[in-house]
Every structure is written in structure tokens, then in C-alpha cells.
Amino acid sequence: MSVDEKAVRRAARLARLAVPEDRLAPLAAELSGILAWVEQLNELDTQNVEPMTSVRPMRLYRRADVVTDGFYAEDIVKNAPRSEDNFFVVPKVVE
Amino acid sequence: MSDLMKMTLAEAREGLRARRFSSAELAAASAAEIAKARPLNAFIVETPEIAAAMAAASDARLARGEGGALEGIPLGIKDLFCTKGIQTTAGSHILEGFKPVYESTVTQKLWDAGAVMMGKLNLDEFAMGSSNETSYFGPAVNPWRRGNDDAKLVPGGSSGGSAAAVAAELCFGATGTDTGGSIRQPAAVTGIAGIKPTYGRCSRWGIVAFASSLDQAGPMARTVKDCAILLREMAGFDPKDSTSVDLAVPDFEAACNAGVKGLRIGVPKEYRIDGVPAEIDALWEQGIAWLKEAGAEIVEVSLPHTKYALPAYYIVAPAEASSNLARYDGVKYGLRVENDDLTRMYEQTRAAGFGREVQRRILIGTYVLSAGYYDAYYLKAQKVRTLIAGDFKAAFEKCDALLTPASPSPAFGIGEKTNDPISMYLNDVYTVTVNLAGLPGIAVPAGISKDGLPLGLQLIGRAFDEETLFSAGSVLERAAGFTGKPGRWWA
Numbered sequence: 001m002s003v004d005e006k007a008v009r010r011a012a013r014l015a016r017l018a019v020p021e022d023r024l025a026p027l028a029a030e031l032s033g034i035l036a037w038v039e040q041l042n043e044l045d046t047q048n049v050e051p052m053t054s055v056r057p058m059r060l061y062r063r064a065d066v067v068t069d070g071f072y073a074e075d076i077v078k079n080a081p082r083s084e085d086n087f088f089v090v091p092k093v094v095e
Numbered sequence: 096m097s098d099l100m101k102m103t104l105a106e107a108r109e110g111l112r113a114r115r116f117s118s119a120e121l122a123a124a125s126a127a128e129i130a131k132a133r134p135l136n137a138f139i140v141e142t143p144e145i146a147a148a149m150a151a152a153s154d155a156r157l158a159r160g161e162g163g164a165l166e167g168i169p170l171g172i173k174d175l176f177c178t179k180g181i182q183t184t185a186g187s188h189i190l191e192g193f194k195p196v197y198e199s200t201v202t203q204k205l206w207d208a209g210a211v212m213m214g215k216l217n218l219d220e221f222a223m224g225s226s227n228e229t230s231y232f233g234p235a236v237n238p239w240r241r242g243n244d245d246a247k248l249v250p251g252g253s254s255g256g257s258a259a260a261v262a263a264e265l266c267f268g269a270t271g272t273d274t275g276g277s278i279r280q281p282a283a284v285t286g287i288a289g290i291k292p293t294y295g296r297c298s299r300w301g302i303v304a305f306a307s308s309l310d311q312a313g314p315m316a317r318t319v320k321d322c323a324i325l326l327r328e329m330a331g332f333d334p335k336d337s338t339s340v341d342l343a344v345p346d347f348e349a350a351c352n353a354g355v356k357g358l359r360i361g362v363p364k365e366y367r368i369d370g371v372p373a374e375i376d377a378l379w380e381q382g383i384a385w386l387k388e389a390g391a392e393i394v395e396v397s398l399p400h401t402k403y404a405l406p407a408y409y410i411v412a413p414a415e416a417s418s419n420l421a422r423y424d425g426v427k428y429g430l431r432v433e434n435d436d437l438t439r440m441y442e443q444t445r446a447a448g449f450g451r452e453v454q455r456r457i458l459i460g461t462y463v464l465s466a467g468y469y470d471a472y473y474l475k476a477q478k479v480r481t482l483i484a485g486d487f488k489a490a491f492e493k494c495d496a497l498l499t500p501a502s503p504s505p506a507f508g509i510g511e512k513t514n515d516p517i518s519m520y521l522n523d524v525y526t527v528t529v530n531l532a533g534l535p536g537i538a539v540p541a542g543i544s545k546d547g548l549p550l551g552l553q554l555i556g557r558a559f560d561e562e563t564l565f566s567a568g569s570v571l572e573r574a575a576g577f578t579g580k581p582g583r584w585w586a
Binding site for chain 1 (some may be wrong): 307
């Protein structure tokens with residue numbers, strides 16, 4: 001599968017990554033190269049193979065549904081580039 | 096150079112217990128070596144004051160006849176482990192200045208056992224790389240050189256700073272993480288030992304996530320036994336990681352003396368790869384002979400889907416990475432490029448904060464997970480993973496462990512492979528299958544290349560059977576008698 005500039009622009013938009021116009025073509029070439037290489041997987045018939053969903057066969061650990069953690073809002077915003085009164089501050093999104 | 100740093104971790108432990116020297120002396124010697132070795136760029140942050148305080152506390156405990164299994168031992172920590180109050184960057188500009196308010200489970204266990212922290216070690220950005228060249232903080236440098244050639248070589252990656260620091264005797268051991276070979280390949284090309292434990296053996300809590308179904312922490316040290324001592328303290332169940340396994344942690348150190356008599360060692364024929372230097376195959380043959388001489392039975396096995404492991408990995412790892420790295424958005428921590436528009440702020444922050452290889456992988460991951468492509472790529476790759484795990488399951492019906500090379504070449508020069516992502520990805524050809532199947536693998540220093548560089552061998556075990564790897568790894572280590580040390584050109 002060959003990736004064109006439009007597909008790179010779309011993936012970049014989905015990934016919230018600003019990609020300058022002059023990088024679209026080189027990235028399309030790089031991604032096409034890598035995807036062409038991974039396409040050798042199509043040599044394998046996997047119709048009757050289950051996908052791996054758990055690395056080790058195990059049941060997810062469960063615990064009682066109780067509050068065990070929290071109450072340190074100051075710590076949570078401590079590394080925020082901008083915060084006010086223990087809230088994260090972002091550009092205005094609602095008019 | 097102070098002779099203190101030439102000891103193995105096990106020897107330092109005995110010396111501390113016998114009070115032949117203090118932890119304060121060890122920490123000071125380690126800090127002095129680290130300061131001298133700045134040309135290696137192994138550390139992103141050095142923490143000599145913290146080390147001195149931890150060492151003083153260790154000396155007090157040792158004086159009272161107390162102390163944990165690693166009491167007073169100076170270690171380096173890969174800068175992917177969150178350390179409370181100490182900058183944790185994952186080698187990325189986007190996390191520069193981030194000081195976690197919590198400690199990763201694995202590092203907390205090390206401190207609880209008495210270990211002393213010397214600083215945070217360089218790595219490929221978000222552990223994405225096999226040469227440490229993608230670090231925002233510049234590449235770590237391999238202490239080894241090709242004879243008298245002063246060209247700088249890579250220490251492997253992504254745990255390149257860990258490998259360089261241990262090989263250059265700056266500390267007695269280090270933590271690493273391994274998603275596709277990031278402990279074993281750097282260990283092999285710097286002449287040290289390193290083990291990727293079974294998926295679930297060590298908690299991933301507090302480790303900056305790359306590909307969550309592949310990531311696993313493990314130790315790197317100058318001997319197999321030192322790795323065993325470290326892993327025992329790092330491993331164990333953690334309710335904070337839902338994939339951590341509630342199993343007793345064995346005495347790995349005791350397993351180092353068990354030998355290989357009666358063990359069946361498998362040799363996978365698919366690991367003979369065209370274009371790999373003859374010296375890699377020759378070392379492999381030598382390893383087979385060593386294990387045979389020590390009483391192991393050698394059996395040929397087949398892992399028929401081996402050639403599909405790297406392509407499957409380069410779908411699964413970027414897909415999981417693109418999801419994990421969505422959290423770096425300029426809001427919660429790290430870098431922010433201001434913009435009046437929220438989406439533009441996200442996009443500009445991420446473009447400025449992530450390096451080239453990370454952006455490439457985020458884009459691949461986003462692409463293969465996007466609507467219309469999920470089945471063709473991600474689902475396909477997860478099915479191939481099942482086939483690869485099945486290969487190992489069949490092989491382990493005929494043998495107890497597998498012997499393979501650890502790296503397809505000795506260390507290469509900085510800048511030699513950066514222009515071709517696929518040739519860089521091929522560095523993990525022997526290691527990546529192990530991550531896809533969730534198995535343990537150990538790299539052991541075993542020989543020297545024609546250019547005078549270290550080469551390693553890998554042993555792969557059954558899930559949660561690290562003990563057999565420590566037994567067979569110790570036999571290989573003794574037979575190889577690897578005593579080579581890099582010349583101290585940096586001091």
C-alpha cells in the first residue's frame with residue numbers, strides 16, 4: 001500500500017501533529033517504504049488464527065470497587081505548563 | 096581510577112557487608128567516575144547529592160547489622176523510570192523539566208532494598224531506537240572503540256546510557272527496559288549482561304509507556320549473577336499494574352550455580368540469517384559447543400514464523416505508541432507551544448516536542464489504526480503474534496531454552512544507519528520475537544569481533560523460567576571467560 005501526501009496529512013491531523021507542507025512528501029515516501037515492508041505479512045494465511053489479546057494467558061486482576069487513592073489535586077497539576085486553582089488551563093474552547 | 100568501581104555488584108555487596116569500605120566511599124567513587132565520563136553522555140541527570148544522602152543512610156543501616164539485598168550499591172536508572180522529584184524525560188524534549196510526584200514501582204523496590212541512585216541514564220527518545228541516537232539529549236557513546244580508531248560507536252539502544260554506564264564501570268548496575276531488544280542488544284554490543292524478564296514479571300507502573308503489550312523492565316550489569324541479584328529485587332506482583340503477575344519471585348542468584356547438565360538447548364534454524372557477518376555465526380557455533388561440553392543436549396528446532404516478527408512488531412509497537420503518546424498534549428506536563436486555538440496548541444506542541452523517529456512512529460501507528468486499515472494491519476499483526484507465540488510453544492516441547500545470537504553485528508558508528516529506518520530496525524532481528532511472545536531473554540557477553548568489539552549470545556526461556564536462563568547464561572559466561580574492558584579514552 002502506497003501512502004500519499006493526503007494520507008499523511010490525514011494521519012497527522014488525527015495524531016494532532018503539525019507537519020509542514022514540505023515534509024509531507026518525504027514522510028509519505030518513508031511511510032510507504034515501511035508499510036511495503038510490513039506487507040510481507042500477507043504471505044501468511046491467518047483466517048483461522050485468533051489475534052493475541054493477552055500476552056500471558058491471565059485473567060485481569062480485580063479489586064473491590066472502593067476509593068483507594070486521590071485527594072492531591074495540587075500534585076496532579078504540579079507539572080502543568082499552566083494551571084490556576086488546581087485546574088489545568090487551556091486556550092478558550094467555548095465562546 | 097579507584098579500584099572500587101572495578102568490582103562486580105556481588106563483590107561490592109560482600110565488601111559492604113564485611114565493612115571493608117563504606118557505601119559513602121562507593122557512592123563518591125561512582126560519582127567521580129561519572130563526572131570524568133561525561134564524553135560518554137551516558138547520564139542525562141547526575142544526582143551525586145542524593146547518592147551521598149542515600150549512601151549515608153545505607154552506612155547507618157549496615158553499621159546496625161541491618162540492610163537490604165542491595166544495601167549501599169550505586170545504580171543508574173534509565174530515564175524512562177519516573178523518579179519522585181527528579182527530572183524524568185524519556186529522552187524527549189516534550190518531557191524536559193518534568194518532575195514526577197511519584198516513584199515507579201521498580202525503582203521504589205530498588206530503594207527499599209537499599210540501592211543508591213547515581214542519576215538518570217540516556218536513552219533513545221521514548222525508547223524508540225536501537226542506537227541511542229534519537230535522544231533529544233544527544234547520543235550516548237559506547238565506551239568501546241575499534242582498536243585505535245577513535246570513531247565514536249553507538250552503545251546500542253534504547254537502553255544505551257545504561258549499557259555505556261555499566262560497561263565503563265560508572266556504576267554497578269542499571270535498570271533498562273526492553274520493548275523489542277532494548278536491554279539485550281545494547282548489553283551485547285557493550286560487553287555486559289542484561290535480561291528482559293517474562294512479560295508481567297516486573298511492574299510497568301511508573302515507567303513511561305512505549306508499547307504496553309511489549310514493554311518490560313529488567314537489569315543490566317557486568318555479570319549474569321549481578322543481573323540475578325538485581326532482578327530479584329525488581330520483580331514481583333504490583334496491584335498497580337494489571338498485567339503484573341502474582342507469582343513468587345525465585346532466588347535467581349541460586350539458579351546461577353545450577354549448571355546445564357541434562358538441559359536441552361534448542362537451536363532455531365531460522366535464526367541463520369543471510370548477510371549476517373560470519374563472526375556472528377561462528378560465535379553462535381562456539382556457544383553451542385560450550386553448552387554441549389557443560390553437559391547440555393543440543394536439539395535443532397524450528398520457529399517458522401521468525402521472518403514475520405519484525406514486520407509484525409513495526410505495526411504493533413507504533414500502534415500502541417501512537418495511543419500511549421496521545422497524553423503529551425501541552426496541558427498536563429512538559430512542553431507547551433502557546434496558541435490561541437486549542438487544536439493548534441496540541442499540534443504545535445507535539446511537533447516541537449517529539450523528534451523525527453517518534454513522529455514517524457506516531458504517524459505509522461495512527462495510520463494503521465485508522466478507520467478502514469485496522470483489520471489489514473493491527474489485527475493481522477496480532478494474529479501473526481499468535482503464530483509466533485505458537486512457534487515457541489512447539490519448540491519448548493523439545494527443549495528447555497533456546498540459544499541464538501543477541502545482535503546481528505557489533506557496535507556500529509554514530510550516524511552510520513540513521514538514514515534508513517528499516518536497516519536500523521533490523522538490529523532487533525534476534526530479540527524482537529521474544530517480546531512478541533512475552534518470553535524472557537538474556538544477553539551474555541561471549542566474544543570479541545575482528546575489530547575488537549564485544550559480541551553477545553542470547554538465551555530464550557519459557558515464560559517465567561528466568562532461572563534456566565541464569566543457569567545456562569552463567570555456564571556460557573564462565574566458558575567464554577569474557578574479561579575484555581574498554582580502554583578508558585574518556586578519562
